[in-house]
Amino acid sequence: MGNFFRPARVSLSMKTKQIKYEALVRAYSDDLYRYGVWLCRDPNIAEDLVQETFLRAWRSLESLKDQGAAKAWLITILRRENARRFERKQFDLVDIEDSYVPDTISVGSEQEVENYLLRRKINELEPEYREPLMLQVIGGFSGEEISGILELNKNTVMTRLFRARNQLKEALEPQEQYRGIENG
Incomplete structure (x- = not known):
């Protein structure tokens, strides 16, 4: 039963x-x-x-x-x-000379240009810095959660987030050689 x-x-x-x-x-x-x-x-x-x-x-x-x-x-x-x-x-390997990749972007507004440049600079970060940053920005994860996802020590994650933000900040700041030119 x-x-x-x-x-x-x-x-x-x-x-x-x-x-x-x-x-x-x-x-x-x-x-x-x-x-x-x-x-x-x-x-x-x-x-x-x-x-x-x-x-x-x-x-x-x-x-x-x-x-x-x-x-x-x-x-x-x-x-x-x-x-x-x-x-x-x-992977299918292609000879670089056989493929054409345009080096221009088509954008309609200043905000789109800024967004494009920001994405480009983020993608230029080393993966060890880029991935925790994206998990924090896109995923909204805390340092502790990111450490669990990436299987890293929390301090390592926090250091990488700090370095990623600093590298991004440096990459987005106007170049030293051009500073002051606009003012005179």
């Missing part, structure tokens, strides 16, 4: 898992997508990464014990999915 009630418990457990999963998707899909686009610089690949992230999250949802850590948990899964992409990928 004990087996008679078992399917109801399984069904209730599955329904609870489904509700929890749907809440995660609603709460974090936009953040994961933005981070994915930043990580791979391709909206289509970012969509695939987010889908794969949520698929893996569904499979191991029981391992998420702390709902407060859900965003960091999902970002970690997304980062690993992105790394797997490179493990599987066979």
Whole structure:
């Protein structure tokens, strides 16, 4: 007679898992997508990464014990999915002379130019500085959360964030040789 009630418990457990999963998707899909686009610089690949992230999250949802850590948990899964992409990928090498990459941008406003320059300078940072900065800026993560995601000591993360901001500040300041020219 004990087996008679078992399917109801399984069904209730599955329904609870489904509700929890749907809440995660609603709460974090936009953040994961933005981070994915930043990580791979391709909206289509970012969509695939987010889908794969949520698929893996569904499979191991029981391992998420702390709902407060859900965003960091999902970002970690997304980062690993992105790394797997490179493990599987066979790159087609192209001779640089055969490919043309325009060196100009088409922008319509001063704000777009500033945004473009800021993104360019952020992308020029070394990955060890760029990634914690983007997790903080785009993901809104604290230093402690970033240390968990990147599997680094919190002090290391804080140092890298400090250096990233300083490098960015230096890169965006007018060059020393041009200072004072406008004034006279």
